[in-house]
Amino acid sequence: MTGAPDVLLLLVLVTDLFIVASGRLKACVRATAAQGVLLAALPLALWVPRGDANLAHVVVIGVGALVVKAIVIPSRLLRSAREAGARREVAPYVSLHVSVLMGALLVMLSLWLARALALAPAAGGGERAALLVPASFATVLLGFLMLVARRYAVTQVVGYLMLDNGVFIFGQRLVGAVPVLVELGILLDLLAAVFVMGIAMHHIGREFDHIDTRALSTLRD
Amino acid sequence: MVLALLVLVPAALGLLALVWRQVRVQLAALLGAAALHLVLTAAAWVSRPPAFGAYLALDDVGLLFLSITSVLFAAVAVYAVGYLTAPTHDEPARLHRFVPFLLLFLAAMTLVTATQHLAVLWVAIEMTTLTSAPLVYFYRRGPALEAAWKYLMICSVGIALALLGTFFLGAAEAAAGAAPTLTLSGLMRAAPAMPRPWLRAAFVLALVGYGTKMGLAPLHTWLPDAHSQAPSPVSALLSGALLNCAFLGVLRFFQVCLASGDAGFARTLLLLLGFVSIAVATAFLLGQRDVKRLLAYSSVENMGIMAVGVGLGGAAAYGAMLQAVGHSLAKAGLFFLAGNVLRAYGSTAAGEIRGALRRLPVSGPLLLALVLAIGGLPPFSLFMSEYTIVQAAVGGGHPWLGALLAALLAVAFLAMAAVLLPGLQGRGERRGGAVREGFLAAAPPLALAAGVLVLGVWVPPALSRLLGSVATSLGGAGS
Numbered sequence: 001m002t003g004a005p006d007v008l009l010l011l012v013l014v015t016d017l018f019i020v021a022s023g024r025l026k027a028c029v030r031a032t033a034a035q036g037v038l039l040a041a042l043p044l045a046l047w048v049p050r051g052d053a054n055l056a057h058v059v060v061i062g063v064g065a066l067v068v069k070a071i072v073i074p075s076r077l078l079r080s081a082r083e084a085g086a087r088r089e090v091a092p093y094v095s096l097h098v099s100v101l102m103g104a105l106l107v108m109l110s111l112w113l114a115r116a117l118a119l120a121p122a123a124g125g126g127e128r129a130a131l132l133v134p135a136s137f138a139t140v141l142l143g144f145l146m147l148v149a150r151r152y153a154v155t156q157v158v159g160y161l162m163l164d165n166g167v168f169i170f171g172q173r174l175v176g177a178v179p180v181l182v183e184l185g186i187l188l189d190l191l192a193a194v195f196v197m198g199i200a201m202h203h204i205g206r207e208f209d210h211i212d213t214r215a216l217s218t219l220r221d
Numbered sequence: 222m223v224l225a226l227l228v229l230v231p232a233a234l235g236l237l238a239l240v241w242r243q244v245r246v247q248l249a250a251l252l253g254a255a256a257l258h259l260v261l262t263a264a265a266w267v268s269r270p271p272a273f274g275a276y277l278a279l280d281d282v283g284l285l286f287l288s289i290t291s292v293l294f295a296a297v298a299v300y301a302v303g304y305l306t307a308p309t310h311d312e313p314a315r316l317h318r319f320v321p322f323l324l325l326f327l328a329a330m331t332l333v334t335a336t337q338h339l340a341v342l343w344v345a346i347e348m349t350t351l352t353s354a355p356l357v358y359f360y361r362r363g364p365a366l367e368a369a370w371k372y373l374m375i376c377s378v379g380i381a382l383a384l385l386g387t388f389f390l391g392a393a394e395a396a397a398g399a400a401p402t403l404t405l406s407g408l409m410r411a412a413p414a415m416p417r418p419w420l421r422a423a424f425v426l427a428l429v430g431y432g433t434k435m436g437l438a439p440l441h442t443w444l445p446d447a448h449s450q451a452p453s454p455v456s457a458l459l460s461g462a463l464l465n466c467a468f469l470g471v472l473r474f475f476q477v478c479l480a481s482g483d484a485g486f487a488r489t490l491l492l493l494l495g496f497v498s499i500a501v502a503t504a505f506l507l508g509q510r511d512v513k514r515l516l517a518y519s520s521v522e523n524m525g526i527m528a529v530g531v532g533l534g535g536a537a538a539y540g541a542m543l544q545a546v547g548h549s550l551a552k553a554g555l556f557f558l559a560g561n562v563l564r565a566y567g568s569t570a571a572g573e574i575r576g577a578l579r580r581l582p583v584s585g586p587l588l589l590a591l592v593l594a595i596g597g598l599p600p601f602s603l604f605m606s607e608y609t610i611v612q613a614a615v616g617g618g619h620p621w622l623g624a625l626l627a628a629l630l631a632v633a634f635l636a637m638a639a640v641l642l643p644g645l646q647g648r649g650e651r652r653g654g655a656v657r658e659g660f661l662a663a664a665p666p667l668a669l670a671a672g673v674l675v676l677g678v679w680v681p682p683a684l685s686r687l688l689g690s691v692a693t694s695l696g697g698a699g700s
Contacts, residue, residue, distance in 0.1 A: 117418055117419065117422065140385065144378075147374075147378060153370070156374060160374065160377055160378055160381070163378060163381045163382075164381050164384075166385075167381055167384045167385045167388065170385060170388045170389075170392075171384075171388050173388070173391070173392055173395070174388055174391040174392065174395070174401050174403075177391050177394075177395070177400070177401030177402060177403055178340050178391070178403060179275065179340075182276075182338070182340045182341055182344060183340075185340075185341070185344040186340070186343070186344060186384070189344055189347040189348065189351070192348075192351050193347065193350075193351055193373070193377050196351050196354050196355070196373060197373055197374075197377075199355075200354070200358065200366065200369055200370050200373060203358065203361055203366055204366050204370060207361070207362075207363050207366055208363065213370070215367075216366075216367040216370055216371070217367075218363070218364060218367060219364055219367055219368060219371075219445075219446045219449075219450070221445070221505055221509070221514070
């Protein structure tokens with residue numbers, strides 16, 4: 001387990017746990033931005049040293065991820081948080097201690113799952129980074145944890161973003177299979193999703209004076 | 222070229238409507254896009270358009286779902302003109318918040334049907350969520366916002382899982398020794414050599430992800446909220462076209478499983494989720510008080526029936542595809558009628574509606590006809606398809622599944638009839654006499670009801686051939 005990609009992936013795992021553990025909304029969003037920077041560097045670290053991938057493709061993906069995941073979306077989230085007058089705490093359903101404990105368990109589950117589903121190293125990039133598949137699974141699972149264990153709309157979007165980051169990590173096995181246009185389409189979809197969510201949060205904030213999702217449970221049978 | 226135009230025309234007109242807010246432009250863009258889309262789809266029937274570029278290609282399954290979308294959109298466009306310009310409507314000036322998104326929504330759904338690249342398919346399905354969410358919260362009231370928020374979050378999260386499933390397929394394709402392409406043909410070629418755990422994991426993720434969007438229980442929780450809070454023409458489009466598009470996502474993965482020679486696993490899962498959906502939907506149909514929620518749960522039930530049909534295979538796959546056609550026509554018509562009822566009674570609560578047969582001389586009888594149609598009674602199209610599926614289940618060595626399906630369908634029909642039929646009877650003179658229904662409010666549901674009736678008696682040979690070849694490509698048999 002050596003090399004730049006594995007170091008990056010290890011840092012991704014650290015940001016995952018930091019997001020789950022942090023009690024402040026701003027810190028949470030900033031950690032998401034940091035994770036975005038790590039993800040932007042990942043394709044470069046994975047594919048440039050070998051020199052067998054289309055360099056322009058890899059750079060475009062890296063820059064795209066940097067702009068979308070590390071700059072635009074986090075700043076939009078911070079704005080949503082300010083606009084909607086969200087308090088600075090993350091308002092967990094599950095206490096932070098328990099969240100961290102569950103997070104650690106989910107990371108271990110991911111390591112086990114990646115071993116159990118061991119993929120024969122072939123044309124993919126699996127052999128280039130031992131942590132690629134487990135880090136991907138862990139980010140997805142911790143994203144789920146954020147989605148279900150937090151009350152504010154902003155933190156739920158952070159969870160969705162982590163989920164998407166996890167999928168992005170797994171997608172790095174397939175550079176070349178997904179055409180660059182489509183990959184940018186995926187990033188653009190994510191961007192649009194967060195913007196539409198941001199607009200929805202804006203209206204929710206005006207309608208209910210807060211963005212606590214507990215208010216959003218009147219529709220039922 | 223035809224394929225590119227099919228996607229680009231509504232997208233371009235949608236962008237035009239986004240910047241040019243004049244009412245006349247909005248209406249022209251809406252009707253123009255609907256008409257052009259219909260013409261282009263008809264052209265695709267006359268001669269199958271060749272693949273365009275690397276991403277656009279239309280096969281039989283795509284053509285079927287494209288046609289459903291196109292016909293439904295035309296009906297929705299006509300109905301929406303009347304709906305949005307009605308004098309009783311709060312602010313007709315809100316047109317510019319409606320038409321552009323509706324057109325972009327159409328472009329996204331068209332792309333879903335016209336691509337065989339699974340990553341493009343994913344991008345398109347996510348686009349359908351994003352373009353339709355503003356339509357769901359068109360009214361910007363608290364409940365509509367709640368519905369839109371749930372819709373956005375639940376579907377986006379679900380679809381993110383489907384992307385993971387798509388990447389799993391790519392990894393499996395690479396592990397099979399091929400350069401990963403993520404195109405349907407490439408995946409189907411590589412399928413026999415794919416490592417089974419990854420292929421199965423990919424199918425599970427796709428079924429959960431796209432199944433969420435398709436409204437399969439227990440992942441359907443967004444669906445009744447979104448369908449009941451959205452304006453009626455949007456509900457019609459969500460239920461009749463969007464759910465099918467999500468189903469198409471599942472079917473693409475199913476086709477790869479079929480090509481791998483290991484479809485038993487996928488069939489079992491489709492049957493399981495299908496039956497759970499029918500059972501859960503039936504439970505919520507019983508004693509449902511809101512007409513639009515009732516229709517939404519009926520959609521969950523129908524998507525379940527389609528999943529069961531594809532899961533059974535054989536002639537049931539043909540039945541499932543016919544069911545998709547019949548359900549789309551009937552359900553869109555029912556949502557239009559729910560809109561008319563809402564306008565006449567100011568409510569969609571079943572208890573508020575009395576004497577609809579007299580008060581709404583066109584919509585009332587149509588409502589009666591379409592309730593019978595969606596309940597699967599002869600001579601309507603859904604009777605034919607449901608009968609085909611039940612018969613295929615019994616004939617294919619699953620008599621218990623067939624009996625269970627028939628029993629659930631009967632209960633679901635009784636539950637719907639028990640809620641809706643009392644509202645049709647009675648005099649209802651307390652609220653005044655018959656309401657004048659405009660042509661634009663009455664013609665679209667009338668046309669759709671006629672379609673459901675005709676297809677129940679006679680399936681045109683061209684459609685029958687298409688349904689047969691779609692069923693064959695889904696591991697079934699033509700009828």
